[in-house]
Amino acid sequence: xxxxxxxxxxxxxxxxxxxxxxxxxxxxxxxxxxxxxxxxxxxxxxxxxxxxxxxxxxxxxxxxxxxxxxxxxxxxxxxxxxxxxxxxxxxxxxxxxxxxxxxxxxxxxxxxxxxxxxxxxxxxxxxxxxxxxxxxxxxxxxxxxxxxxxxxxxxxxxxxxxxxxxxxxxxxxxxxxxxxxxxxxxxxxxxxxxxxxxxxxxxxxxxxxxxxxxxxxxxxxxxxxxxxxxxxxxxxxxxxxxxxxxxxxxxxxxxxxxxxxxxxxxxxxxxxxxxxxxxxxxxxxxxxxxxxxxxxxxxxxxxxxxxxxxxxxxxxxxxxxxxxxxxxxxxxxxxxxxxxxxxxxxxxxxxxxxxxxxxxxxxxxxxxxxxxxxxxxxxxxxxxxxxxxxxxxxxxxxxxxxxxxxxxxxxxxxxxxxxxxxxxxxxxxxxxxxxxxxxxxxxxxxxxxxxxxxxxxxxxxxxxxxxxxxxxxxxxxxxxxxxxxxxxxxxxxxxxxxxxxxxxxxxxxxxxxxxxxxxxxxxxxxxxxxxxxxxxxxxxxxxxxxxxxxxxxxxxxxxxxxxxxxxxxxxxxxxxxxxxxxxxxxxxxxxxxxxxxxxxxxxxxx
Numbered sequence: 281x282x283x284x285x286x287x288x289x290x291x292x293x294x295x296x297x298x299x300x301x302x303x304x305x306x307x308x309x310x311x312x313x314x315x316x317x318x319x320x321x322x323x324x325x326x327x328x329x330x331x332x333x334x335x336x337x338x339x340x341x342x343x344x345x346x347x348x349x350x351x352x353x354x355x356x357x358x359x360x361x362x363x364x365x366x367x368x369x370x371x372x373x374x375x376x377x378x379x380x381x382x383x384x385x386x387x388x389x390x391x392x393x394x395x396x397x398x399x400x401x402x403x404x405x406x407x408x409x410x411x412x413x414x415x416x417x418x419x420x421x422x423x424x425x426x427x428x429x430x431x432x433x434x435x436x437x438x439x440x441x442x443x444x445x446x447x448x449x450x451x452x453x454x455x456x457x458x459x460x461x462x463x464x465x466x467x468x469x470x471x472x473x474x475x476x477x478x479x480x481x482x483x484x485x486x487x488x489x490x491x492x493x494x495x496x497x498x499x500x501x502x503x504x505x506x507x508x509x510x511x512x513x514x515x516x517x518x519x520x521x522x523x524x525x526x527x528x529x530x531x532x533x534x535x536x537x538x539x540x541x542x543x544x545x546x547x548x549x550x551x552x553x554x555x556x557x558x559x560x561x562x563x564x565x566x567x568x569x570x571x572x573x574x575x576x577x578x579x580x581x582x583x584x585x586x587x588x589x590x591x592x593x594x595x596x597x598x599x600x601x602x603x604x605x606x607x608x609x610x611x612x613x614x615x616x617x618x619x620x621x622x623x624x625x626x627x628x629x630x631x632x633x634x635x636x637x638x639x640x641x642x643x644x645x646x647x648x649x650x651x652x653x654x655x656x657x658x659x660x661x662x663x664x665x666x667x668x669x670x671x672x673x674x675x676x677x678x679x680x681x682x683x684x685x686x687x688x689x690x691x692x693x694x695x696x697x698x699x700x701x702x703x704x705x706x707x708x709x710x711x712x713x714x715x716x717x718x719x720x721x722x723x724x725x726x727x728x729x730x731x732x733x734x735x736x737x738x739x740x741x742x743x744x745x746x747x748x749x750x751x752x753x754x755x756x757x758x759x760x761x762x763x764x765x766x767x768x769x770x771x772x773x774x775x776x777x778x779x780x781x782x783x784x785x786x787x788x789x790x791x792x793x794x795x796x797x798x799x800x801x802x803x804x805x806x807x808x809x810x811x812x813x814x815x816x817x818x819x820x821x822x823x824x825x826x827x828x829x830x831x832x833x834x835x836x837x838x839x840x841x842x843x844x845x846x847x848x849x850x851x852x853x854x855x856x857x858x859x860x861x862x863x864x865x866x867x868x869x870x871x872x873x874x875x876x877x878x879x880x881x882x883x884x885x886x
Contacts, residue, residue, distance in 0.1 A: 313394075316394050316397075316398055317394070317397050317398055317399065318399060320398050320399060320400050323391065323394050323395070323398045324415070326387050326388075326390055326391040326394070327387070327388065327391050327415060327418060327419060327422075329383075329384070329387040330384045330387045330388045330391070330419070330422045330426075331422065333380045333381065333383050333384035333387070333426075334384070334422070334425065334730075335377045335380055335381065335429050336602065336728070336730050337816045338602065338728040339609070339610060339613070339709075340614075340625050340706065340709065340814040340815075340816065341359055341816060342359055342375060342816045342818075342819040342820075343625065343813070343814055343816060343818055343819070344357065344359050344360045344363070344625060345359040345360060345362055345363040345375075345819055346363070346818040346819050346822060347628060347630040347631070347818075347822075347831040347833055347856070348627065348628055348630065348631040348809070348813055348814070348818050349625050349626060349627050349628055349631070349702075349706075349814070349833075350626050350628060350701050350702055350833050350835075350853050350854050351624055351625060351626065351701075352622070352623055352624055352626055352696075352697060352698070352699065352700060352701050353622075353624065353696075353697045358372075358374035359374055359375075360854075362374060362375075363854070363856050363857065363858065364833075364854045364855065364856060364857060365857060366857030366858070368858070368863065369867070369870070369885075369886070370867035370868065370869060370870035370873070370881065370885045370886060371869070371870040371871065373866065373867060373869065375433055375819065375866060376433060376434070376866070376869060377429045377430060377433045377434075378430070378433070378434060378868070378869050378872070379869075381426040381427075381429050381430045382426075382430075382449075384422065384423075384426045385423055385426050385427070385449055386449075386452060386453060388419040388420075388422050388423045388426075389423070389449065389450060389451055389452040389453075390452040391415075391419050392416065392419050392420075393451075393452060395412055395415050395416050395419065396412055396416075398412075400412065400415075401510075404505075404510060405504055405505070406501050406504035406505050406506035406507075406510055407506070407510045407513065407514060409501065409504060410501055410506065410510070410511065410514040410515065411514055413483040413484075414483065414484060414514055414515060414519070414522075416479075416483050417479070417480045417481075417482070417483030417484035417523075417525070417528070418480070418484070418522060418523045420476045420477075420479040420480040420483070420528070421476065421477065421480035421484070421523040421527060421528040421531065422523060423450075423476050424472075424473045424474075424476035424477045424480065424528065424531050424532070424535070425523075425531055427445075427446070427448075427469055427472060427473050427476070428473055428531060428534060428535050428538070430445070430446045430469075431445050431446070431466065431469055431470070431473075431535070431538060431539075432538055432820055432824075433866045434446055434866050434867070434868055434882075435466050435469070435544065435865065436864075436865025436866065436882035436883070437865065437882060437883050438463075438880040438881065438882060438883055439880070439883050440880070442465060442547070443465065443466040443467070443544065443546070443547035443548065444463040444464070444465060444466055444880060444882075445463060445464050445465060445466040445468065445469030445470075446463055446464065446469060446868075447461035447462065447463055447464060447879075448464040448468065448469060448472055449461070450472070459876065460876045460877060460878045461876070461878060461879075462878040462879065462880070463868075463879060463880055465547070466539070466544060466547060466548050467547060467548055467549035470535060470536075470539050470548055470549060470550060471549070473531075473532070473535045474532055474535065474536075476528075477528045477529065477531055477532035477535070478532075480523065480525065480528035481525045481528050481529055483525075484523070484524055484525035484528065485498075485515050485524065485525055486524065486525040486526045486529075486565060487520075487524055487525075487526055488515055488516060488517065488518075488519040488520045488522065488524055489515075489516065489517060489520075490512045490516040490517045491508055491511055491512060491516070492508070493508065494506075494507065494508055497511050520594070521600070521601065521602070521603060523600070524600070526562065526565060526599060526600075527599065527600045527731065529558075529561060529562050529565075530562045530599055530600070530731050530736060531731075532558055533555070533558040533559040533561070533562050533736060533739060534731075534739070536550050536554055536555035536558045536559070536743075537555045537559065537739045537742065537743055538824060539555070540552045540554065540555040540743055540746070541824035541825060542824065542825055542826045543823060543824045543825070543826050543864050543865070544824065551747065552743045552744075552746035552747035553743075553747035553748070553755075555739070555743035555747075556740055556743035556744040556746075556747050556748075556757075557755065557757070559736055559739045559740035559743060559744075560740055560744075560757045560759075562599075562736055563733070563736060563737065563740060563759075564757075564758075566596075566733065568757075568758050568759050569758075569759045569763055569764070569767060571596070571733070572733070572737065572764075572767050572771075573596040573597040573733065573734075574771055575597075575771075576596065576597030576732070576733060576734050576771070577597075577662065577665070577734065577771060577772065577811065578665065579595060579596075579597060580595055580597050580598055580727050580729055580732070581708070581709050581710075581711065581726065581727065582665075582711070583711045583712050583713040583724070586713065586724075589604070589724075589725050589726075589727060590725050595727070596733070597729075597732055597733055597734065598727065598729045598731075598732055598733070599730075599731040599732065599733055599736070600729070600730045600731045601727055601728055601729045601730055602728040602730060603728075604725050604726060604727050604728070605725070605726055605728070606723045606724065606725050606726075607723050607726065608714050608715075608716050608721060608722075608723050608724075610709055610710055610711075610726060611710050611711065611714040611716055612716050613625070614705065614706045614709075614710055615705075615710065615714075615716060616668060616674070616679050616689075616690045616700075616705045617689040617690055617694075617695070617698045617699060618677060618679065618688075618689050618690050619674070619675055619677065619716070619717075620716045620717050620718065621716065622697070622698060623690075623698065623699060623700055623705050623706075624706075625706045625814065626700045626701050626702040626703075626704055626705065626706070626835070627666075627667045627702060627704040627705075627706060627813075627814075628702050628704070628833045628834055628835060628853065629702065629703070629704075629834040629835050629836050629850055629851075630831060630833060630834055631667070631809070631813060632655075632663065632667060632669070632704065632836070634806055634809055634810060635659055635660040635662060635663040635810060636648070636659075636660050636774065636789070637649055637650055637658055637659055637660065638658045638659060638660060638661070638773070638774060638775075638776060638777075638778070639658075639774070639775060639783060639788075639789075640769060640774040640775045640787045640788065640789040640790060641788075641789045642789070642806075643655075645789070652848060653846075653847070653848065655836075655848055656669050656670075656671075656672075658778065660772060660773075660774060660810070661772060661773040662772050662773075662810055662811075664707075665707065665708065666706075666707055666708035666810075666813060666814070667704050667705070667706070667707055667708070668681075668704060668705040668706070668707045669681065669703070669704055669836075670682050670703065670836070670838045670846075674707065674712065675712050679705065681700055681703045681704065681705070681836075681838065682703075682837070682838030682839065682840065682846070683837055683838065683839055683840075684838070684839060684840035684846075685840070690705070692835070692837055692838075700835075701835065701853055702833070702834075702835030702836070702853050703835045703836035703837060703838065703851075704835070704836070706814060708813065708814050709726075709814060711724045711726070729815075732812075734768070734811055734812070735812060735817075737764045737767075737768070738764070738768070738804065738807065738808045738811060738812070740761070740764060741761040741764040741765055741804050741807075742761075742801075742804050742805070742808070744757075744760060744761040744764075745761035745797060745800050745801060745804055746801065748760075748761075749761075749797050749800075750762045750793070750794040750795075750797060750800040751794055761800065761804065762790075762794050762800075765790065765793075765800075765803060765804060765807055766787065766790060768807055768811060769787060769790060769807070770787075772810075774787060775787035775788075775790075789803075790803070805821070805825065808821065809821070822864075823863075823864040823865070823866075824864075826864050828860055829856060829858035829860055829863060829864070830855075830856040830857065830858045830859075830860060831856060832852050832853075832854070832855055832856065833852075833853045833854040833855075833856065834850055834851060834852055834853060835850070835851050835852075835853045836848060836849070836850060836851070837849045837850075837851050859884070861884060862882070862883055862884025862885070863884070865882045865883075865884075866882070867881065867882055867885035868880075868881050868882060868885070870886070
């Protein structure tokens, strides 16, 4: 796609608009690269193009390509087709980020060659330097993010046994560039990500916030005569959703966790101990476990926290997010049909079974108290927070997903495209104070997290347990993998009785796992699965852990006899057609392989 990059570059530089004569454009439309120096908004547009290509998803999409969910409409759903029909190929890759991220890298590379030349605030040297520093830091952070997503989606082993990343480009390409670049090693790509994150952290404040006193301004800018008003203009509250130093630090931790994962660790150059330390660095900024948000599993989307969602103050659970939006889109897609939704994302029985009992034990544990004839009783409270199951009351209505009671619109497979295929509906991410009923639409605000602290706590727990074990803290971080998982499970309400009081014996299952590193690994992975479900994480987690990808997606059929006694029957919904031998790594786009002889394809892909 190198030609496409050049075209996009030219479009960004030329920026053609309407003119008086088709063949003799007006003088103001004859744009050149040099115009960026005088016109800061023109130059800033390059950086904004980079932000626009960040591959963050704001709705549940990739989960239907995993064992966590299925869609109720299978036509034109490329994520489902790649999983259930085996259509994932190097020339048909719905999870590819190659074009978007390569475009983003081109934009930020070009921006970095211009940022110091542009007149951002020519009348004040201090403001000029602050703008240069902030914008340069943002660009470095964005480039690290693009390479992180490229590594996640396209890094892998080639036939020569080398773990490769992608071509490393730190200069903008133009018509004279050599586009036939080989893939750098995965380890070298990680080093570049780390370097870019470090550069971003050097130029950016940890957080954007208004200062009240000149004494609080960094000495570098104070020596240049910076005033509070100027500092706040550049680094204040109004910049809050831009990439900050803390975001760059978190991206570095995410890169490290990916690199230290089983799929990449042999040749990535990053150990689990390094990954744990980098995760801990971010968490220490909020006081470690003291900063763990006791409502962080719900307060960024649940209507119970309406004031939080509609306020402007930062939410303790969210490190970085996109702008909030007031709409009904998630609910229109995923409310059950009886609530006028389309019920698109259907959680699987596989995921439901991952939620333990309220006492903390998995349902497969003979001491758990699980009753297959009453499968939703005494379960982890997160199950009812995230998933609608048969008989649940939601928005003051009982949702019946069983096969009894006549033609009920929410029933299993009642109407293709407008009922559940698994016996479950999505609840997480939806606001129950949204209305989409005919003639009574009510929109509400939704937040779109890019990085949540819970994700970083779980990343630390995973890496720390792998490096040192459940309770060890050999470097004096101040908290352990055990501490994190204990806090997450306590927040969820595990190891409590039906009225929420702690069990006298405590979380016995957690203590059992804490005595066995391998068992703790399984528990941490399961907690991550539950806490981050429907947030587009599972697809990538399965691959970096090198776990089986072809687990059959299952559901639940609920029947009733003449006396109203319910019976529960697990059913197969979708067979998964992944090839475990190589599809933990995604492909390089086939078109790129055909064009450029120096690009090596990942093993197993054509």
